[in-house]
Amino acid sequence: MIYxxxxxxxxxxxxxxxxxxxxxxxxxxxxxYTLWYTYVTEKNPELNQALEHIKKVNGDYTAExxxxxxxxxxxxxxxxxxxxxxxxxxxxxxxxxxxxxxxLNDSDKFDQDLSKNIxxxxxxxxxxxxxxxxxxxxETTQVMRTANEQYxxxxxxxxxxxxxxxxxxxxxxxxxFIDKLTQLPNRQSFDTHLAQQLENSIEAKNVFLxxxxxxxxxxxxxxxxxxxGDRVLQHMGGLxxxxxxxxxxxxxxxxxxxxxxxxxxxxxxxxxxxEALRKKLQALRVKVTSSNKILNNISASFGIARYxxxxxxxxxxxRADKMLYQAKSNGRNRxxxxxxxMTTEDLLPA
Numbered sequence: 563m564i565y566x567x568x569x570x571x572x573x574x575x576x577x578x579x580x581x582x583x584x585x586x587x588x589x590x591x592x593x594x595y596t597l598w599y600t601y602v603t604e605k606n607p608e609l610n611q612a613l614e615h616i617k618k619v620n621g622d623y624t625a626e627x628x629x630x631x632x633x634x635x636x637x638x639x640x641x642x643x644x645x646x647x648x649x650x651x652x653x654x655x656x657x658x659x660x661x662x663x664x665x666l667n668d669s670d671k672f673d674q675d676l677s678k679n680i681x682x683x684x685x686x687x688x689x690x691x692x693x694x695x696x697x698x699x700x701e702t703t704q705v706m707r708t709a710n711e712q713y714x715x716x717x718x719x720x721x722x723x724x725x726x727x728x729x730x731x732x733x734x735x736x737x738x739f740i741d742k743l744t745q746l747p748n749r750q751s752f753d754t755h756l757a758q759q760l761e762n763s764i765e766a767k768n769v770f771l772x773x774x775x776x777x778x779x780x781x782x783x784x785x786x787x788x789x790x791g792d793r794v795l796q797h798m799g800g801l802x803x804x805x806x807x808x809x810x811x812x813x814x815x816x817x818x819x820x821x822x823x824x825x826x827x828x829x830x831x832x833x834x835x836x837e838a839l840r841k842k843l844q845a846l847r848v849k850v851t852s853s854n855k856i857l858n859n860i861s862a863s864f865g866i867a868r869y870x871x872x873x874x875x876x877x878x879x880x881r882a883d884k885m886l887y888q889a890k891s892n893g894r895n896r897x898x899x900x901x902x903x904m905t906t907e908d909l910l911p912a
Contacts, residue, residue, distance in 0.1 A: 570780045571780075571817075572817065575603055576599070579595065579598040579599045579601070579602045582598055582601070582602070583595070586617070586623060588623055593628050593629060593632045594623075594628050596636055597609070597631055597632060597635075597636070598613075600635070600636065601613055609631065609635040609636075612631055612634075612635065739754075741799070741813075741814040743792060743814075744795055744798065744799025744800075744802075744814050745796075745800075745803065746799045746802060746803065746812055746820070747811070747812070747813040747814070748813065748814055749813065749814070749815060749816055751813060752815060752821055752823070753875075755811050755813070756823055756875055757875065759811075759823055760875065760878075763871065763872075765825065766869050767868075767869060767871060768827055769823065769827070769868070769869040770823075770824040770827050770828075770829070770831075770832040770867070771821065771866070771867050771868075771878060771879065772821065772822040772824065772832060772835065772864055772866050773815065773819065773821055773866075773879075773883055773885070773886045774798075774815075774820040774821065774822070774836075774839070774862050774863070774864050774886075775819050775820075775862060775863050776794065776795075776798065776818040776819075776861075776862045777860075777862055777890075777894040777895060778894075779791065779794075779817075779818040782794070782860075786850060786857070790850060790857070793848060794846075794860055795814075795818065797843075797846055797848070798820060798843060798862070799814065801839055801843060801846075802820060802822065802839065805838055805839060806822060806835060807831070809824055809825050809826050809827055810822050810823070810824045810827075810835060811823040811824075822835065822836075829899060832866050832868075833897060833899060836864040836897045839862075839864070840861070840864060840896070840897060843860060843862050844860070844861050844895065846860050848860065861894060861895035862895070863886055863895065863896060863897075863898075864885075864886065864898070865883060865885030865886030865887070865888065865889055865898055866882060866885055866897065866899040866900065867882035867885060867899075867900040881900050882900070884900075885898040886898070
């Protein structure tokens with residue numbers, strides 16, 4: 563299930579969800595919070611009915627019932643895709659076992675028939691007997707050849723299905739880490755990639771983080787609607803995909819926020835990347851079809867920080883976030899860089 567809300571909208575849902583959880587004495591764990599957050603959004607009527615039914619019939623919510631609701635209403639689509647793949651693999655395995663079993667049986671029968679014909683040759687009294695035995699051998703060989711061809715076709719078909727299943731599994735796995743709206747890696751993918759980049763302390767010192775936040779996006783959504791807002795988010799995703807250098811990893815961080823991780827980089831490259839995106843976004847024009855109005859006031863603020871030795875991921879993100887809000891405070895539509903960023907000579911190994 564996708565949650566497209568921006569920061570302000572998510573905060574409003576939070577204010578509604580938490581009191582309901584407290585009133586119903588529901589533990590504030592991730593599964594329960596997801597259920598009740600979804601409940602107050604009213605975007606999943608079936609879930610709402612199920613929660614209200616439990617309250618009416620049972621009077622309370624157990625960990626087991628929460629887990630069942632989460633599986634059925636929150637991640638149902640993902641589980642269905644996974645189960646389809648597992649079922650497909652199981653069917654293929656059964657087919658392959660069937661083909662192999664038939665092939666082995668046919669091979670055993672061929673060996674038996676061939677042995678009988680050899681014994682018959684020893685007892686042959688005339689050319690007619692020999693000719694008859696040879697005809698039997700030819701017929702048995704043809705039957706075995708046909709069986710082998712069928713086995714080969716079955717294996718080839720199974721291989722094609724295996725390749726298709728593999729592609730489906732890769733696609734499903736890929737989709738789990740991709741934001742559907744912008745086609746950028748999602749927050750989970752960002753967290754994984756950042757952790758990987760910071761594993762090596764020597765390489766980590768050359769890692770930069772750029773945080774991006776679209777300016778006045780809540781007001782933008784209020785004025786022009788979520789459809790236009792989504793189009794702007796899609797455009798921003800496209801700009802990041804098309805304009806980031808090879809050593810950059812762009813992601814949708816959440817709501818109207820985006821993030822770019824740059825490895826083996828320096829302050830100049832990170833700043834130029836941010837400035838290029840800022841200018842391209844500022845030049846973006848979006849037409850509102852209902853009014854034929856052209857929107858030309860789209861912008862974003864950028865905050866940049868360089869990873870400091872031995873700092874936590876949270877601290878690294880927080881420093882970039884502070885630069886982002888400094889950019890907001892200084893008038894928006896600008897790039898701010900943390901002052902503790904070293905020079906290029908200090909950053910890159912000799």
